[in-house]
Amino acid sequence: MDDSLLLEALDVAQACADIARETVLPYFRTSIRADAKSDDSPVTIADKAAEKAMRAILEKRLPHHAILGEEAGMSGTQGDWLWVLDPIDGTRAFLTGRPTFGTLISLFHKGKPVLGLIDQPVTRERWTGIKGHPSTYTSELMPGVIGTRSGLTLSEAELSCTSPEIMTPAHTPRFAALQKQTRRTSWGGDCYAYGLLALGQIDIIAECTMNPWDWGALVPVIEGAGGSITDWHGAPLSLDSDGTVLACGDGNLLAEVVRHLS
Known part of the structure; x- marks a missing residue:
């Protein structure tokens, strides 16, 4: 291209x-x-x-x-x-x-x-x-340097999600299983949370019921900052994806996170 x-x-x-x-x-x-x-x-x-x-x-x-x-x-x-x-x-x-x-x-x-x-x-x-x-x-107002955080274990990672209400009954227990493995969970942020992940402030974001306009812009930003962004199975996002989104600041955590979400 x-x-x-x-x-x-x-x-x-x-x-x-x-x-x-x-x-x-x-x-x-x-x-x-x-x-x-x-x-x-x-x-x-x-x-x-x-x-x-x-x-x-x-x-x-x-x-x-x-x-x-x-x-x-x-x-x-x-x-x-x-x-x-x-x-x-x-x-x-x-x-x-x-x-x-x-x-x-x-x-x-x-x-x-x-x-x-x-x-x-x-x-x-x-x-x-x-x-x-x-x-x-x-x-013009806020400090920040682009680049995701790496070198953490899953137990040290900061997990984020916009709201518990976006989870379906099928996804809630899977997200809860991941929560148990991370340091803490912060709620709220919508797309802003992904911007913070690209600045190394958040380590993992897992969400579902997402449409292409919710995640399309996030993919090049997260990947270009050193992270990975996939569905909950670890597959690349596409217009046919199932609505789950998983962003990891450190791509080395992806396989372990996917295992807990499964």
Whole structure:
């Protein structure tokens, strides 16, 4: 794959993240109303406006690429290139005034994520990843150096998950088995937790019921920071994955973590 194509795409992704940040911030910590979607998850005018703004940039600059957004679904000609957007990952955090939500932008090529961007509008942090290249982290306010933590045993590892409620009855005991082997579990964070894993602050994240817009952007970022991100069986994530996501800062822990999740 031509790196120049991905660098051009990264420039477009940065422009999308900038406009999403500008769109979302005026709504943060206001009395914004949320509607319930069919899966009972919340959606706001900020989600819809940010996705609409990003779509406008993509349709203008890369009209031959298809787009899949959490709020507006699929559009464009379905070929090798697919942008996957989540304007506000962590709408519950956004609604309750916590700066742990984020905008997720990813580009898939032939069904696999090759570019990912995580942006936190309030703290002005941004993680970017391109397949085969080191990830980057920038922030105007927060300290941090890209790179996952390695050399730990599983008993020393920090485990994280967005919420116990995202676990299905089949997955709950499997997650509990992993919890018993780790140092502690922290809850909350949505995509922000994956950014922290890429900075070496968290070691393992295990979640399920995830859609491509929830994990697409995370794959290049985590891998480019030195970690691994798979399903709970240790298989690469794809558009046909089962919704489980397992991120390990130290890939040497992957086989042991998968064994406990099984």
